[in-house]
Amino acid sequence: MADPPVAVVNACTRDGRGGSPTAVVIDDATLTDGDRHAITRRTGTSHTAFIDTSTADTPTVRFFTSAGELANCGHGIIAAQAVLLHRSGATEHHGSLRTAGRTFATTATRRRDGVEVWFDQGAIALADNSDATGGAIIAALGLHRADIAADVRVASPGTPRLLVAVRDHRTLLSIQPDFDRLATECRRLGYLGCFTYALSPTATTAAARMFAPAIGVNEDIANANSVGCLAAHLLDSSGNGDIEVHQGDTLKRPSSISASASRAGSGIVVARIGGMVDLGPPVVLG
Known part of the structure; x- marks a missing residue:
């Protein structure tokens, strides 16, 4: 099957520069974990976030590296929330993300130099x-x-x-x-x-x-x-x-x-x- 579209964003930039290149994929129920590992390896980034938007109120995110799945990834949460805000077309969003059985309150706001994201770690x-x-x-x-x-x-x-x-x-x-x-x-x-x-x-x-x-x-x-x-x-x-x-x-x-x-x-x-x-x-x- 063809790979789903992948967005690569720079998470946690400093003064508008750098940041961690992080791949974000809107997940597809037809993907296997083997597919997700393969996509992660091909992105060339250290981490990939796969977002299941079927539960729109609280999307579920899974994180993969080339070595396997992670229970959680903080900068991946930040990257995923920024992409979700971009998809919505809104200027600000207060919501939540779920990963590995935990739910994190999130806030994303468009700024002139990118998207500012906060989440409550717990x-x-x-x-x-x-x-x-x-x-x-x-x-x-x-x-x-x-x-x-x-x-x-x-x-x-x-x-x-x-x-x-x-x-x-x-x-x-x-x-x-x-x-x-x-x-x-x-x-x-x-x-x-x-x-x-x-x-x-x-x-x-x-x-x-x-x-x-x-x-x-x-x-x-x-x-x-x-x-x-x-x-x-x-x-x-x-x-x-x-x-x-x-x-x-x-x-x-x-x-x-x-x-x-x-x-x-x-x-x-x-x-x-x-x-x-x-x-x-x-x-x-x-």
Whole structure:
């Protein structure tokens, strides 16, 4: 069968540039998962979002990389919501998206330089993993104990990943992981990957790199869910849950994602995440 039309948009741009090229497909019930994997491989992007619009009030989105299906993808949610706004012809939309049994409230607004999208990430589970500081994962990143600025934490919005604070921006840029070793260790321990970051002196901005070879993405240009996890960690550790994170510079694709965390009545930390999407030339969708 012929491939369905594919829109490739740049999610989480910074100052109108860069962003993560993300494929978005309006899903077809005749597609098999094998078809979806094949389409993902042919797009040449790290992630593809397949949107089922048969339930118009709350579309369902599935995410694929070349390695398989993901339970969730934050910048994929941002890209998908921007494409849905484009399809509707509206200037603003408040709605929701469903993926892997979770529903996310979303807001999309047309701006002069693209589409601004926010979504509510939901509860973030946090746990300490101080053992990782001297463990195989840190070694697989090519780091040493002295490079680590704070205790390593596990954060999960549904899928756990490590938050690794490094001592400065230079250390962050110098990281050269052993991707095969890192993939093996992450799979063994059940982690999606490692979100390494360096906070600014004010702790309101950060630079970050996300390494996730276990899911087929050696380095992510933008990882919105991990930014939400970082906001939750900062709220828990310092009381300030607002952060803007820059990624993608080492890949020459600058990206920017903002997140704001707060506490629910039960004390559970939740995060709201936003970024800009460049739709590029007019998209043609079926």
